[in-house]
Amino acid sequence: MKKLFILLFILSILSFNLYAGGGTEDLTPTQASEFSSYASWTKVNGETITGDITGFLGAAHERSKGFREIYVNDIGQPVEFGNQAYPFPEGSIIVKESFENNKGSKGDLSNLTIMVKRESAYSSDYGDWEYIMTKPDGTISRQGQLSMCIKCHAKSDYKDYTFFDSSM
Template sequence: MKRVLLSLAAGLIAASGQVIADPFGVYPFKIPPQYQAELSDYRTDWTRVTGFEHSGLHWQQFIVVFLNKDVKVYESNYLEYLRLYQDYDEDEDEEEPVPNFKSYSPGTIVLKENFSSQSGSPHEALTITMMIKRQPGYSPTHGDWEYVQFDKQGKVLLAGKGTDSAIQKVCASCHESIKERDYIFANFYSKSK
């Protein structure tokens, strides 16, 4: 009897479309037309480098980070961050370690999904923020990164260089404090593949 009920329940759930084989194949964000070609399949084709992480740096929201390439750079910079800043066995007589952060290549996109927090868990999809590494000369004082933010309906809220006043206020003023890390906070990393 138990088997029959379980089979019936499983069949009803499957028939109602409630089973999602790949939750990252579901897109809670509409992609703006100008970014459609680059981002259309980011959840399935790119590398997700974090799970849902609570980020005090990003408005106390939960974030999920994806990269289109240069995942090894992200991983290396995360490990270097731990080596330099998470050394709990620090000896005052030791010399300060020399940072060895890597730079991202042009064309790298670091995409961050942002979710509201409710009762300590991710809740509603809010925005996507991303940094796109452009060719040398695009924005030399800000690592040649373009900053972009759009809401879940696909409305672009910000797009441009770190020198733009709105981007300076919302994004670049924090990211420029980590110039040695090529402006990317690689504070979270969860190897998914």
């Protein structure tokens, strides 16, 4: 009887864990190795981006004086280039480099900011995007449903929470 009780106890813990496994917190965070080769992906912008081309930049991404380059992986490429409708498919990754302004020209890389399209239900209210910020050397400093990123990118919900596209 005691054994049966222990078995039931273990089973209940196991099933609870299975259930809890559906929560966002338990979904595996994206690893740096999944975007480290971004420089060989498709570049979305032609000219280096500077100024506030969308009117939404505020204090983010090195502000309007910074310089920015945006890259997309093969999964997200057709949407960025207008050959497939929003939303981006799961597995899309967009990487943005932000550079300091060094006396009017591109200075050092400040960070990468990244959006990864996750499985549905990752953050269904905000398009299932995982937001990532790196240090200048590309190692991840923050990631997840970062509210500072979401607050601003939510203003572009009609473009699946992205601001830029290849036609700009």
